[in-house]
Amino acid sequence: MAEIEKLPLSSPDIKTGQIEKLKSLFPEAFTEGGKLDFDRLRASLGDAVDDGPERFGLSWPGKRDCFRLIQEPSTGTLLPSPEESLNWDTTQNLFLEADNLEALKLLQKSYYGKVKMIYIDPPYNTGKDFIYPDRYAENLRTYLAYTGQANDEGYRFTTNPDTDGRFHSRWLNMMYPRLFLAKNLLRDDGVIFVSIDDNEVINLRAMMNEVFGEENFVASFIWKRRQNVDSRSKNGASTDHEYLICYGKTPSGVLKGAEKDLTKYSNPDDDPKGDWMSADMTGLATKDQRPNLHYDLEDPSTKIVYPCPPTGWRYEKKRMSTLIENKEIIFPKTVEGRPRRKKFLKDLQSDFTGFSTVLNTVFNTQATRELRSLFDDKEYFDFPKPWELLALVFKTVVDEDDLILDFFSGSSTTAHAVLDLNKTDGGNRRFILVQLPEPVEENSEAAKAGYRSIADIGKERIRRVIARIEAEAKDLAQKISATLATLAALAEEEKTLRASLPPQLFSDAALPKELTKLIEKQQKAHEELEQAQEQLERIRQGDLGFRVFRLGESNFKTWDGDLEREDLTKQLELALDYIRPGSTEQAMLCELLLKSGFTLTTPVGRLTLAGKTVWSVDGGSMLVCLERPLTQEVTRAMAAMQPPRVVVLDEGFKDNDPLKTNAVQVMRSHGVEDFRTV
Ligand SMILES: C[S@@+](CC[C@H](N)C(=O)[O-])C[C@H]1O[C@@H](n2cnc3c(N)ncnc32)[C@H](O)[C@@H]1O
Known part of the structure; x- marks a missing residue:
């Protein structure tokens, strides 16, 4: 019987990717069996190898395990939640409710090298914030238990107290794998900014030197967040600032600088x-x-x-x-x-000047005010960043249609900044946010208002910012029609007035006062009309929507190689029903997109071929048929379209080996190189 290659359902194996890179650089360092021979590598590199007993670098308990964590693929998926989304069909923005380590693993294939800018504001390790307890093979299960998907209860993680002997190590263990995986998603000219304060700034710099390379350090920005000094400070120093640490992925990841103030230029003497x-x-x-x-x-x-x-x-x-x-x-x-x-x-060489490493124009009190104004004057989230601070930083990195990732997104300030920036300059920047459904404090204002998690607050904030922008668009549209009506009335008035005036003897004779006033009124209305039209156009160009996905188990039951023997029979029984109960066609499709390397917003069209539904991904780059059973007619019709890739359910061939053999032959004869089942 013909065998069809299975589509890999777990996230890409990072280790294999790294080995392949090494192989292409140092083919001489690999043995016949494809294993790396360290001695040969050392010989190739000569003096560049530092094998002395003492080395410079950052080391902490658990660092070795970070690499195991990076290498362990994710077996989960991102499940679509259209009911929580806005403008699903048109948007390119994403909100992923997930543990960010799992999310970063799942994004590796589809978003590799696609992100221009990463901004993160991770827990600062103040002794009060919790640190996510990563577990290699168990990570998805830990998450499912945490979110109450694995049992009814759900549970809270405890905080990382500064009295704990492994206080800094725990934080480093949490950050290192995430930064490592995030780097892969950056474009070569991509840039990362990390917010941090004095608690971990030293460790963060050392860790980023290792992950991104010291040569790719761009700057350490000081954000003066406090406007008035802290009179309660215990040691007499009022710490009024925190940092934004910036690295490029490669040396080409640099900033544009700050826009020059061109308002200083004018031409009072009509200089040619x-x-x-x-x-x-x-x-x-x-x-x-x-x-x-x-x-x-x-x-x-x-x-x-x-x-x-x-x-x-x-x-x-x-x-x-x-x-x-x-x-x-x-x-x-x-x-x-x-x-x-x-x-x-x-004669200006560039519209940009240096972007100062001291940011002292936006303060944290602004952030609380912004959030309150969106949420009926209630305080639902502690320590948000001001969106204007983020907008300032984003402007120095991203172009108008770049992608920005924030995988510790909290109350979604990054989305707010992107949406507002687009509104002001007509850009079409897009965002991907990742936020854990961290439960809100019991009895908090947020809990009383019905929010269960920080992710819920984050999603609601995006909806409210969009609603506000849409309301502005509506006001502008009304203003435009009102101004058009005014202009028509003024034109009519002018006509009547002109008719009542005596004929002008000289063309340059002064116009009567009334007429001059009327013309001025019209000019003003014209200017207002143009302004409103431009503003509305800018709003319309932006992406006012977002797709929500939640981390969950794969729609397709994957073989769990780690299971104990007694669980094996249970697994075999389960495998008979291969598709997880409750999986929707949309969820399966989204999983196939992600795992085949297409972004989660790739356009998918519905076709009917030989009476069956076939999904055409990215204008026919991949055809997917989730029908059970399959028929010869539909496999033939798909093959005839000669797509580069076809994916069908293995269950579609259930008990019909000749159909499978025939499908393989038909695909091959039409030159379909990549035919897979799940
Ligand atoms: C300091 S807050 C970010 C605040 C955000 N910049 C704002 O302006 O609202 C850090 C956020 O990271 C989230 N977080 C912590 N560990 C996470 C993880 N493993 N995956 C995803 N989010 C996580 C926390 O729930 C918290 O909301």
Whole structure:
């Protein structure tokens, strides 16, 4: 009987990927059996190998286990939750309710190298926050128990108290695998920002040096979060700041900088060279250092002689004469003033200047206010970040249609920042958020309002931000129709007024006052109309929706190789019913997308071929048929479309080996290279 290759249902095996990379770089270091020979590798690398007994680097108890955790594939999946989503059919934004380690593993294939920017705000390890207890083979089960999916209760994880002897190690063990996996998702020109405070900043820097490479360090930003000093501080120091640590994936992951303030440019004297601003042109050197830059400067038209500044001028005499000839020097009216230079907008090399590592314009009180204003003046979430701070940082990295990932998303500030940025500049940036359904505190305001978890608050925030933007769009649309009506009425008024006026004798004669006023009114209304239309257009260009997925067990019961013998018979019985009860067709499709390397928002079309439903993924790059049983006609019809990949359910061939053999042959004869079952 013909065998069809199975589609792998667990997340990609990271170790194999790494070995393949090594193999391509050092083929000489591998033995015939494909195993790595360390001695050969060492010989290839020569002096670059550091094998002394003492090495520089970060080490902590449990570091070795981090690699086991990274290598253990996830057997779970991301289950669609359309009822919690908004504009499912059109959106590219994602909210994943999940443990982020499992989520990062599941995203490895489909989102490898696709993310331009990662922003995370992980627990700071203050002694009060909990640290997720990762377990290698058990991670999904731990999560299912935690979320009450494995038993009815659900349970809470305890906090990581600073009296614990492994306080820092626990935090590092949690962060290391996540950063390692997240790095794979970044584009080569991608950038990561991590919020942190003094509790772990030293360890974070050391860990990021190892994961991202010291050479890819971009900057350590200081965010002045507190506006007024803390008078309650115990040691006399008011710690008013925290950090944002930034690394690129490769040296090409750099920032754009901060946008220059172009409002300083104007053209008050109608200079044919366009808008300009006045710029200082005093030099930086003493007379001894640069004698040629030290001279008195004469205005040739007024003959006023301006004395040389103590540090001289920026240009020597010849260049200065050219600038004077070109009318690019502004001479003050009196000798006390200092001549300046016209700096033209057209000569700007770039619209960006350096992005200061001190962020001191947005404070944390703003964040609480923002959230309160969205949630009926209630405080549902402690310590959110202000969205304007994130928007400021995002602007220095992302272009208008880039993808941003936040896998410790809390109250969804990242989504808020993305949505609002898009609204202001008409961009189409997209987000992926990951948030654990961490239960809200019992008796908290959030619990009283019916929110069960932080993920629930995060999802609701996105809905409310979108609703607010949509309400703005509605107001703008109303304003546009009202202004159009006003303009029509004003035009009518003008017509009547003109008809009542005596004929004008000269075309340049002054218009009557009433008419001038009317024309001014029309101009103003026109400007308002244009502004509103542009604003509405910008809102319409943004992605105002999000798809929700939840981490859960695979729709297809996978073989659990780790099970004890007595469970084996149970497994075999279960395997007879291969599809998990309650699995929907949409859930199965989404899982097949993810596990075949398509993003979770890839367009999927429905076809009817030989009376059966067939799903066409990404305009026919993959055909999926989930029908049971399959027929010869449908396999033939799919093959005839010659897609690169076809996936069907193994159950579709149940008790019909000739059908399977025939399907394999038909696919092969039509050149379908990749024919798989699940
Ligand atoms: C400091 S908060 C982020 C706050 C966020 N920046 C904001 O402005 O709302 C960190 C969040 O990470 C979540 N978290 C912790 N461990 C996680 C895990 N393993 N997977 C996903 N989320 C996790 C916590 O529930 C918490 O809401």
